[in-house]
Amino acid sequence: MILVTGGCGFIGSHITDALIEKGNKVIVMDNLSSGNLKNLNSKAEFIKGDVTNTDDIESVFCRFPIRAVCHHAAQISVAISMENPLFDVNTNVIGIIKLLQACSRYKVKRFVFASSAAIYGNPAYLPIDEQHPKNPLSFYGLSKLTSEQCIRIYAENNEMSYGILRYANVYGPRQKAEGEGGVVAVFMNRMTANKDCYIHGDGKQTRDFIYVKDIALANVKALECDESFTANVSTNVYTDIVTLFDTMKRQVGYNKNAIFTESRKGDIKDSYLKNTVINDLLSWLPKYDLNEGLRETAKYFLNA
Numbered sequence: 001m002i003l004v005t006g007g008c009g010f011i012g013s014h015i016t017d018a019l020i021e022k023g024n025k026v027i028v029m030d031n032l033s034s035g036n037l038k039n040l041n042s043k044a045e046f047i048k049g050d051v052t053n054t055d056d057i058e059s060v061f062c063r064f065p066i067r068a069v070c071h072h073a074a075q076i077s078v079a080i081s082m083e084n085p086l087f088d089v090n091t092n093v094i095g096i097i098k099l100l101q102a103c104s105r106y107k108v109k110r111f112v113f114a115s116s117a118a119i120y121g122n123p124a125y126l127p128i129d130e131q132h133p134k135n136p137l138s139f140y141g142l143s144k145l146t147s148e149q150c151i152r153i154y155a156e157n158n159e160m161s162y163g164i165l166r167y168a169n170v171y172g173p174r175q176k177a178e179g180e181g182g183v184v185a186v187f188m189n190r191m192t193a194n195k196d197c198y199i200h201g202d203g204k205q206t207r208d209f210i211y212v213k214d215i216a217l218a219n220v221k222a223l224e225c226d227e228s229f230t231a232n233v234s235t236n237v238y239t240d241i242v243t244l245f246d247t248m249k250r251q252v253g254y255n256k257n258a259i260f261t262e263s264r265k266g267d268i269k270d271s272y273l274k275n276t277v278i279n280d281l282l283s284w285l286p287k288y289d290l291n292e293g294l295r296e297t298a299k300y301f302l303n304a
């Protein structure tokens with residue numbers, strides 16, 4: 001059995017779907033703080049629980065024979081991490097340590113973790129590879145970096161291997177506007193309601209947008225592998241915000257022009273991530289280009 005934490009959220013629910021489609025038995029543990037039961041695959045076993053609560057974790061591990069954990073439950077807002085670093089550390093760092101302690105007690109063999117490009121901070125060069133310096137600009141990025149090190153230390157002291165996946169900007173159906181990399185969801189919500197859309201700065205800033213079903217497949221492959229590794233999960237392609245906006249306009253059938261506002265302090269100008277490590281190791285490459293991914297995403301938001 002595979003435990004997916006955060007399996008009622010945006011990314012975790014797509015991973016749960018992909019795992020179940022491949023015939024796996026999945027337990028989802030989620031406290032529903034930002035996730036929704038509407039996202040939950042009906043074939044998954046659901047336990048309402050919090051990863052910061054030792055009793056909640058214990059009740060899952062003593063009930064089910066869990067051989068692998070796919071950890072996606074998290075506090076995902078950069079802004080909240082800056083306003084309330086202790087809340088971020090409690091959910092993202094204390095939470096993972098409690099889970100890893102349970103993995104150690106119950107001899108879990110595999111741990112896959114959702115890390116983030118936020119660990120790198122301002123790019124020193126592009127594309128960002130896994131060796132790039134790590135200077136997170138937020139407590140969120142710092143807690144992801146710390147979590148990575150916690151996993152490594154636990155794995156070195158237990159018979160557990162790990163896959164650490166550092167995501168670029170993930171987008172797709174079920175995403176909420178509040179989270180990390182939420183610009184697609186923000187525009188989708190506003191476009192489908194025919195509201196104005198705002199672009200910060202000149203809109204020439206670039207990001208690496210990856211479709212959620214590609215992320216789900218990377219997780220399935222990472223769970224099947226038994227080597228320990230750390231890899232970017234990205235497209236290796238950069239897209240500026242104006243191009244993203246124009247592509248979305250066509251997909252949604254939105255007619256307004258964007259309104260340009262002041263650039264946000266501390267916003268990174270350009271970012272995209274190299275994906276050769278995961279390609280070499282798991283033969284994974286993204287299957288969706290931006291047009292296809294946005295078309296699928298638009299269908300979801302137009303029907304929501």
Ligand SMILES: NC(=O)c1ccc[n+]([C@@H]2O[C@H](COP(=O)([O-])OP(=O)(O)OC[C@H]3O[C@@H](n4cnc5c(N)ncnc54)[C@H](O)[C@@H]3O)[C@@H](O)[C@H]2O)c1
Binds near residue numbers: 180
């Ligand atoms: N969305 C992105 O672009 C992106 C990029 C990099 C990394 N990530 C990481 O991917 C993971 C999933 O992100 P998402 O975008 O799907 O966010 P999400 O908010 O949709 O999913 C997180 C899920 O975790 C649950 N959760 C939160 N705190 C919990 C707790 N203490 N105990 C149990 N469950 C809890 C929420 O209810 C939610 O269902 C996170 O770890 C996030 O940091 C996301």
